Amino acid sequence: MNKEIIAAIALFILGFGLISRRLEKSVITPPMAYVTFGLLISYTVFGLVNDLNITNEIIRTLAEITLAIVLFTDASRIQLKLLRQEYNLPLRLLGIGLPLTIVFGTIFALLLFPTELNIWEAAALATILAPTDAALGQAVVNSSRVPVSIRQAINVESGLNDGICLPILL
Known part of the structure; x- marks a missing residue:
């Protein structure tokens, strides 16, 4: 440079x-x-x-x-006291939403690149793309019009999804 x-x-x-x-x-x-x-x-x-x-x-x-x-x-940024009270939504986002995103992302990658990617490459691509950061939706996450439990759930999911996807990818 x-x-x-x-x-x-x-x-x-x-x-x-x-x-x-x-x-x-x-x-x-x-x-x-x-x-x-x-x-x-x-x-x-x-x-x-x-x-x-x-x-x-x-x-x-x-x-x-x-x-x-x-x-x-x-x-x-995660409020642990609130998380202990409202853990159901983040748990569903991470336990159901994230795996489904990886599965559907794999299927979509195979449909989009049928000759270029095999199943493992499509799964790797989906796993890399699944834990997108909530920074692009920060205006929504910081909005006082959005309920605190929703904002907290998005922050928890955003903070933990990378750490969950890395072992899957490896």
Whole structure:
């Protein structure tokens, strides 16, 4: 990566930090902004990033630490007292909804890519895609119009689904 790309990324992070408080009340979430920025600097739009060859072990370790922090942050928002009282909905989301999502995702992948994927590859794809983060629906999760039990259930499911799917994938 050259210095211009690093400077552009740093300026975006700084700029986003300056307006992030205002964006909390909007439907625009940080993942939406970062993905949009990534697309804008990619080789398909503005062509700033043409050849991204990441082979450095430090970058890989940094990415893993960042993922662990993000997942821990999701799990830390869970209100344990409320969860003990209202555990049925998160239990159904994780115990019924997540496995069904993987099963139907596998079937859909086989229908969508009948010659490209075998059953195990389709199942791996479905398992990777099943634990999508609730960050894209953060406006709904944070809305006071949504009942607390629903918001809590979505937070619990979002915080735990990655940890449940990883052993399945492995």
